[in-house]
Amino acid sequence: MKADFPVTGTTASELLRTDGIAKRFGDFSALSGIDLSVRKGEFLCLLGPSGCGKTTLLRIIAGLEAPSAGRLFMQQRDVTRLPASERDYGIVFQSYALFPNLDVAGNIAYGLKGRREDKQRRVTDLLDLIGLAGIEKKYPAQLSGGQQQRVALARALATSPGLLLLDEPLSALDARVREHLRREIKALQQKLGVTTIMVTHDQEEALTMADRVVVMNHGVIEQVGTPEEVYAQPASRFVADFVGHANWVDAVFSVETGVQVNQIGLSLQTLPALAVGQGALSLFIRPEDIVLHAHWEGGAMGEANTALADIEKIELLGGFYRVALNVPLWGNLRVNADVSRGDFQRLRLSPERRVPLTLPADKLRAYAKEDTGFASGAAA
Amino acid sequence: MMAILQALRIPGLALRGPAAERSQRLAGVLSCVVALVLIVFLALPLSAILGKAVTDQQGAFVGLAQFVEIAGGSHFWHAIRNSLAVSCTTAVIVLPLAYAFASALTRTAMPGKTLFRGLALIPLLAPSLLPGIALVYLFGNQGVLKSWFPDGSIYGFWGIVIAEVFFTFPHALMILITALSVADARLYEAANALGAGRLRQFWTVTLPAVRYGLISAALVVFTLVIVDFGAPKVIGGQYNVLAVEAYKQVIGQQNFPKGAVIGLLLLLPAVLSFVVDVVLQKRQRALLTARAQPLVPARQRWVDLLSVACCALIAAGLLVILGTAVAAAFIKLWPYNLAPTLAHFDFDNMDGGGWLAFWNSLKLSGATAVLGTATVFTGAYLAEKTAAAPVARQLVKLLAVLPMAVPGLVLGLGYIFFFNDPQNPLHFLYCTLGILVLCSVAHFYTTAHLTAVTALKQLDGEFEAVAASLKVPFWVTAWRVTLPVCLPAVLDVARYFFVSAMTTVSAVIFLYTPDTVLASVAVLNMDDAGDTAAAAGMATLIVLTSAGVCLLFGLLSHGVRRRTQAWRAR
Numbered sequence: 001m002k003a004d005f006p007v008t009g010t011t012a013s014e015l016l017r018t019d020g021i022a023k024r025f026g027d028f029s030a031l032s033g034i035d036l037s038v039r040k041g042e043f044l045c046l047l048g049p050s051g052c053g054k055t056t057l058l059r060i061i062a063g064l065e066a067p068s069a070g071r072l073f074m075q076q077r078d079v080t081r082l083p084a085s086e087r088d089y090g091i092v093f094q095s096y097a098l099f100p101n102l103d104v105a106g107n108i109a110y111g112l113k114g115r116r117e118d119k120q121r122r123v124t125d126l127l128d129l130i131g132l133a134g135i136e137k138k139y140p141a142q143l144s145g146g147q148q149q150r151v152a153l154a155r156a157l158a159t160s161p162g163l164l165l166l167d168e169p170l171s172a173l174d175a176r177v178r179e180h181l182r183r184e185i186k187a188l189q190q191k192l193g194v195t196t197i198m199v200t201h202d203q204e205e206a207l208t209m210a211d212r213v214v215v216m217n218h219g220v221i222e223q224v225g226t227p228e229e230v231y232a233q234p235a236s237r238f239v240a241d242f243v244g245h246a247n248w249v250d251a252v253f254s255v256e257t258g259v260q261v262n263q264i265g266l267s268l269q270t271l272p273a274l275a276v277g278q279g280a281l282s283l284f285i286r287p288e289d290i291v292l293h294a295h296w297e298g299g300a301m302g303e304a305n306t307a308l309a310d311i312e313k314i315e316l317l318g319g320f321y322r323v324a325l326n327v328p329l330w331g332n333l334r335v336n337a338d339v340s341r342g343d344f345q346r347l348r349l350s351p352e353r354r355v356p357l358t359l360p361a362d363k364l365r366a367y368a369k370e371d372t373g374f375a376s377g378a379a380a
Numbered sequence: 381m382m383a384i385l386q387a388l389r390i391p392g393l394a395l396r397g398p399a400a401e402r403s404q405r406l407a408g409v410l411s412c413v414v415a416l417v418l419i420v421f422l423a424l425p426l427s428a429i430l431g432k433a434v435t436d437q438q439g440a441f442v443g444l445a446q447f448v449e450i451a452g453g454s455h456f457w458h459a460i461r462n463s464l465a466v467s468c469t470t471a472v473i474v475l476p477l478a479y480a481f482a483s484a485l486t487r488t489a490m491p492g493k494t495l496f497r498g499l500a501l502i503p504l505l506a507p508s509l510l511p512g513i514a515l516v517y518l519f520g521n522q523g524v525l526k527s528w529f530p531d532g533s534i535y536g537f538w539g540i541v542i543a544e545v546f547f548t549f550p551h552a553l554m555i556l557i558t559a560l561s562v563a564d565a566r567l568y569e570a571a572n573a574l575g576a577g578r579l580r581q582f583w584t585v586t587l588p589a590v591r592y593g594l595i596s597a598a599l600v601v602f603t604l605v606i607v608d609f610g611a612p613k614v615i616g617g618q619y620n621v622l623a624v625e626a627y628k629q630v631i632g633q634q635n636f637p638k639g640a641v642i643g644l645l646l647l648l649p650a651v652l653s654f655v656v657d658v659v660l661q662k663r664q665r666a667l668l669t670a671r672a673q674p675l676v677p678a679r680q681r682w683v684d685l686l687s688v689a690c691c692a693l694i695a696a697g698l699l700v701i702l703g704t705a706v707a708a709a710f711i712k713l714w715p716y717n718l719a720p721t722l723a724h725f726d727f728d729n730m731d732g733g734g735w736l737a738f739w740n741s742l743k744l745s746g747a748t749a750v751l752g753t754a755t756v757f758t759g760a761y762l763a764e765k766t767a768a769a770p771v772a773r774q775l776v777k778l779l780a781v782l783p784m785a786v787p788g789l790v791l792g793l794g795y796i797f798f799f800n801d802p803q804n805p806l807h808f809l810y811c812t813l814g815i816l817v818l819c820s821v822a823h824f825y826t827t828a829h830l831t832a833v834t835a836l837k838q839l840d841g842e843f844e845a846v847a848a849s850l851k852v853p854f855w856v857t858a859w860r861v862t863l864p865v866c867l868p869a870v871l872d873v874a875r876y877f878f879v880s881a882m883t884t885v886s887a888v889i890f891l892y893t894p895d896t897v898l899a900s901v902a903v904l905n906m907d908d909a910g911d912t913a914a915a916a917g918m919a920t921l922i923v924l925t926s927a928g929v930c931l932l933f934g935l936l937s938h939g940v941r942r943r944t945q946a947w948r949a950r
Contacts, residue, residue: 062845062849063848064845064848083404083848084845084848084849085403085848085849085851085852085853086851087849089849090849090850091845091846091849093840093842093845093846095840095842097840097842097843097845097846099843099860099861100861100865100947100948101861101864101865101944101947102860102861102947103947110846110847110850110852111849111850111851111852139946139947140947141947141948142946142947155846155850156849158850159850159851161849165849
């Protein structure tokens with residue numbers, strides 16, 4: 001599927017471009033037709049499930065792996081065949097790969113050349129920058145996971161590279177540290193303005209940190225967009241499923257009747273651009289976009305997209321409740337709705353109750369059934 | 381030469397992946413050099429045996445005639461039967477002993493584990509001739525316990541078996557310790573919770589987990605025995621076995637083709653056990669999951685007591701054999717005059733090579749340790765950590781495990797056939813100490829290589845990538861990071877090479893000259909000449925040297941760990 005990424009400004013602001021990059025391992029195609037443009041100073045996330053090719057793409061950009069086809073440009077220069085040591089980047093791996101026998105100063109200064117005083121000054125500056133001043137003489141084994149991660153970051157930034165590559169840099173840390181470091185890395189990146197490409201399988205990480213997210217699956221790019229675009233207007237069924245939670249509703253479309261679920265009409269703000277008259281559809285809506293009502297009001301009955309639902313299960317997920325609902329009118333359709341704690345109390349929800357439910361027309365999106373390749377023209 | 385280099389895909393000639401840069405090119409060239417060295421000093425000598433086996437004494441091609449001729453003699457079938465009998469009996473005796481010892485060390489909380497472990501590994505320090513000599517003193521015609529084996533019956537089947545049990549025990553023990561120490565405590569907890577008794581737990585949990593280790597140990601023992609000719613040479617008497625037969629054909633009758641044929645036959649069990657081992661190890665790995673909980677044995681009075689008794693008994697047996705040889709070396713005339721003496725160490729006045737043999741052995745062992753360690757680590761580093769010259773690196777990996785499947789006797793034969801040929805440009809190496817060093821390095825390459833690979837694999841695989849991104853060439857990282865981190869393993873490998881070169885007889889027996897005679901060979905020759913006490917003396921000297929070197933390396937290793945404990949701390 002061709003991604004609908006926004007047109008970049010001038011090429012002068014472009015730092016890195018891939019032209020039809022592909023990678024095959026024997027019969028297995030790890031990457032194919034990767035066209036990507038990375039702007040100077042932006043934070044780009046490669047997001048996807050394991051095995052989607054995101055790490056392979058990063059390693060190709062780093063020169064640790066050779067593409068089977070395609071070309072790679074850095075600052076308009078073709079670097080496809082250049083070895084890692086002749087490209088301009090710093091890298092942080094999931095394991096950090098800190099040299100265990102060198103202390104923090106030795107690690108950070110590893111790539112620095114020149115006089116000892118200059119190196120020392122640079123190390124001190126970097127440690128100040130990452131908020132770990134004074135740990136020069138410690139060894140990696142004496143640091144916590146989060147500290148090691150930041151030292152690895154400092155080492156990657158020491159030579160002031162034009163590009164920073166992060167390979168799942170936070171996945172080895174526990175949840176609390178991870179959240180803290182997310183903010184810290186993002187702040188540091190903005191402060192230095194260094195172009196950054198991060199690989200992650202954690203959608204929350206991608207959405208909170210990235211300027212733009214590249215969603216990948218089975219070696220191809222599914223969508224490129226801002227976190228908001230990717231979340232609210234997923235370009236494909238896969239993106240909708242992978243980022244956030246999704247409810248899927250089987251529907252049919254015909255020019256005469258519009259979109260129908262169990263032969264009941266539903267209205268959508270953006271209709272699928274279907275050429276043919278008939279088609280099986282999948283309607284998509286996020287759990288938090290489903291609206292529950294306290295009472296069955298006369299007026300609401302006439303309102304489109306509203307029906308009575310049986311509550312089947314209520315689950316507390318910390319800050320909100322996830323309510324499993326069954327809508328008899330739409331052919332015993334099962335959906336999940338997320339309800340804030342406040343709303344939950346106001347609505348007086350409890351199991352075995354019936355509540356009116358609305359699927360807002362502006363939040364419903366239509367996709368071809370089983371992802372046969374077209375999606376609704378979802379331009380907002 | 382150029383063709384070979386091209387075939388090995390030197391980077392720069394073959395552009396694949398990120399193109400050649402200086403550091404990559406150097407890595408590629410080095411990989412090719414190591415591959416070439418392994419080809420010349422391992423693959424070619426081995427193929428020389430094949431060539432020799434299908435020619436007659438004059439060097440004319442005769443096809444399988446040599447095989448047919450040998451198979452025709454009843455003498456030969458006799459030797460095969462004897463070899464099989466000795467090997468199987470030894471395996472049947474060693475396995476239960478080693479299993480009991482290993483499970484006492486790994487699965488009980490008995491005291492003195494370090495001591496017992498150390499005692500059990502003592503036979504590794506001695507040449508396989510030593511137990512034979514000790515048995516002569518214990519049960520031989522003048523032995524103190526002569527009545528146990530009346531009429532010199534120790535010279536033969538039982539003598540060989542006892543000597544081989546001593547010789548192979550530590551090898552079986554090490555494999556079983558490894559197999560038994562990877563227990564998953566969760567399985568035992570589950571079995572306990574489900575109410576399984578001890579016997580049931582043994583059959584359903586312990587045995588399935590160690591069965592590969594048991595098979596592997598059995599194969600190793602079988603192979604070690606069938607290819608060893610030291611013990612049967614000393615204590616075998618008229619009991620003829622294959623390994624001695626090969627030795628007699630080559631050294632005694634100068635019949636190289638016949639020696640080659642027997643050598644090839646000895647290769648069979650070794651190759652078989654090697655292949656089985658490789659297959660089993662692949663399966664074994666699947667048994668272990670990363671989430672396994674280590675088993676911490678609990679104190680159980682009776683079990684611990686029984687274990688101590690069992691280990692003490694076995695260790696005592698090993699010590700008696702070692703002690704007899706050592707004692708014999710210092711006693712005037714066993715058993716008539718027990719006065720202490722150093723007369724048996726006056727090697728220069730005896731046949732066998734004199735003190736020269738001992739100094740040669742020291743030189744050989746030192747050179748083997750240095751050259752072997754350097755080659756092994758270079759090869760393992762290039763194979764594991766660099767990306768250039770893929771074909772050469774694959775070749776290094778492949779050839780590095782080959783020596784495991786080649787008995788020393790066979791390798792030694794290959795070396796004569798290959799280097800003795802005047803047409804060979806490397807012929808000048810023949811009859812030098814150099815060829816003994818090269819042969820020893822090749823002989824013990826696999827174990828050293830695997831140790832190095834294990835150590836290197838424990839390093840983060842991304843070090844090289846990080847270094848490349850920081851524009852630091854690979855040799856700087858190898859010197860500043862890889863080598864310091866692997867230093868304990870480097871010392872381990874060097875010690876292994878030294879001790880192995882010190883004690884080996886099998887490969888070098890065909891290659892030494894009067895000028896390059898070795899201590900272990902001198903033991904054999906002095907025993908042959910009837911100077912059993914002097915042979916015991918030289919064997920004792922070998923054990924002492926090996927033990928001293930082990931101690932030295934132990935101290936070094938300890939020092940290294942202490943100096944680096946700041947960053948090794950977890």
